[in-house]
Amino acid sequence: MSTVSAYAATSATAPLTKTTIERREPGPHDVAIDIKFAGICHSDIHTVKAEWGVPNYPVVPGHEIAGVVTAVGAEVNKYKVGDHVGVGCMVNSCGVCSSCQAGLEQYCKNGATFTYNSTDKDGTPTYGGYSQAVVVNENFVVRIPDSLPLDKAAPLLCAGITLFSPLRHWKAGQDTRLAVIGLGGLGHMGVKLGAAMGCEVSVLSQSLKKMEDGLRLGASNYYATADPATFKELRSGFDLILNTVSANLDLGQYMGLLDVDGTMVELGIPEHPMEVHAFALAAARRSLSGSNIGGIAETQEMLDFCAEHDVTPEIEVIEADYVNEAYERVLASDVRYRFVIDISSL
Numbered sequence: 001m002s003t004v005s006a007y008a009a010t011s012a013t014a015p016l017t018k019t020t021i022e023r024r025e026p027g028p029h030d031v032a033i034d035i036k037f038a039g040i041c042h043s044d045i046h047t048v049k050a051e052w053g054v055p056n057y058p059v060v061p062g063h064e065i066a067g068v069v070t071a072v073g074a075e076v077n078k079y080k081v082g083d084h085v086g087v088g089c090m091v092n093s094c095g096v097c098s099s100c101q102a103g104l105e106q107y108c109k110n111g112a113t114f115t116y117n118s119t120d121k122d123g124t125p126t127y128g129g130y131s132q133a134v135v136v137n138e139n140f141v142v143r144i145p146d147s148l149p150l151d152k153a154a155p156l157l158c159a160g161i162t163l164f165s166p167l168r169h170w171k172a173g174q175d176t177r178l179a180v181i182g183l184g185g186l187g188h189m190g191v192k193l194g195a196a197m198g199c200e201v202s203v204l205s206q207s208l209k210k211m212e213d214g215l216r217l218g219a220s221n222y223y224a225t226a227d228p229a230t231f232k233e234l235r236s237g238f239d240l241i242l243n244t245v246s247a248n249l250d251l252g253q254y255m256g257l258l259d260v261d262g263t264m265v266e267l268g269i270p271e272h273p274m275e276v277h278a279f280a281l282a283a284a285r286r287s288l289s290g291s292n293i294g295g296i297a298e299t300q301e302m303l304d305f306c307a308e309h310d311v312t313p314e315i316e317v318i319e320a321d322y323v324n325e326a327y328e329r330v331l332a333s334d335v336r337y338r339f340v341i342d343i344s345s346l
């Protein structure tokens with residue numbers, strides 16, 4: 001066991017504070033990683049604030065982990081000391097169910113082990129990336145290509161894969177009229193990845209405040225959803241809509257923006273359920289779906305794609321003791337576009 005510093009939440013209302021946690025000695029199939037950078041995902045905030053149910057406090061959030069290998073178990077061949085690696089939202093799964101066999105570990109029928117607020121195979125709680133080091137089974141470690149700096153690679157491990165996976169699943173390409181709702185951490189990766197895949201990308205943001213950024217990131221069009229004219233003008237105008245908003249929306253209104261056979265994919269996971277009238281679906285054979293991160297092989301494919309196409313997030317690197325203010329800024333939609341904790345400051 002080794003003791004490392006971490007930032008943890010001890011209740012839904014208390015600020016995160018510095019503490020220490022234990023990390024196991026690497027087993028034969030484990031990789032020990034010195035964490036260099038950890039992204040702040042809105043899911044960290046939902047979890048800490050008990051918006052998805054009461055978590056197992058203390059919670060050490062962080063599932064956008066980029067670091068360097070410091071030790072490997074005797075049976076590990078894929079990684080060696082010094083390699084740049086990443087860990088995303090999962091650290092284990094059953095490996096034998098049909099989902100795991102299909103490379104969809106995120107949909108493990110026996111329940112994937114998530115990077116924090118989960119129970120590991122050995123019965124201990126999992127603690128995430130707001131910490132100096134982590135030990136992870138080699139099958140849940142991905143390689144960060146040399147051309148991606150570690151600070152910019154970190155957000156790809158959740159925000160990147162969460163947008164890459166549905167774009168691939170729904171075969172987004174040159175003929176796709178894509179809308180991304182919400183220009184935050186996930187949304188801005190949707191714009192960049194969608195543009196890199198050749199889609200015509202439109203951003204649907206609450207206001208036009210971030211329009212210049214949206215267009216610079218690769219969008220062709222940018223609309224304010226606070227303006228009712230937007231919904232008239234764009235009616236039946238999209239093939240695929242990726243909803244990255246962390247709060248409830250009037251889904252029926254947004255479904256009306258899909259053309260016949262279009263699909264809306266729920267990526268944001270707000271605290272409360274949302275309603276949609278069946279007319280909004282039936283009126284144009286529209287589909288409402290959802291998608292959760294991506295499998296491990298697909299996460300590696302996404303990192304390689306980002307390296308090849310020079311797709312990286314826009315980040316604001318912060319010191320660890322700024323994490324509570326960063327949370328407030330994310331909640332105020334004041335993030336450009338992902339906070340990344342420099343773990344050397346911990």
Ligand code: NAP
Binds near residue numbers: 042043046184244266
């Ligand atoms: P974020 O950086 O806070 O971005 C969310 C964006 O939603 C904001 O920037 C804002 O964009 C928009 N928004 C916020 N409140 C709104 C409101 N009341 N009405 C309309 N728009 C609003 O969060 P994130 O890290 O990208 O995460 C977004 C959501 O995805 C969270 O619910 C998170 O838990 C979830 N998530 C899901 C997965 C998955 O696998 N499915 C993975 C990661 C995260 P504008 O300012 O442009 O309007």
Ligand code: ZN
Binds near residue numbers: 159
């Ligand atoms: Zn996340």
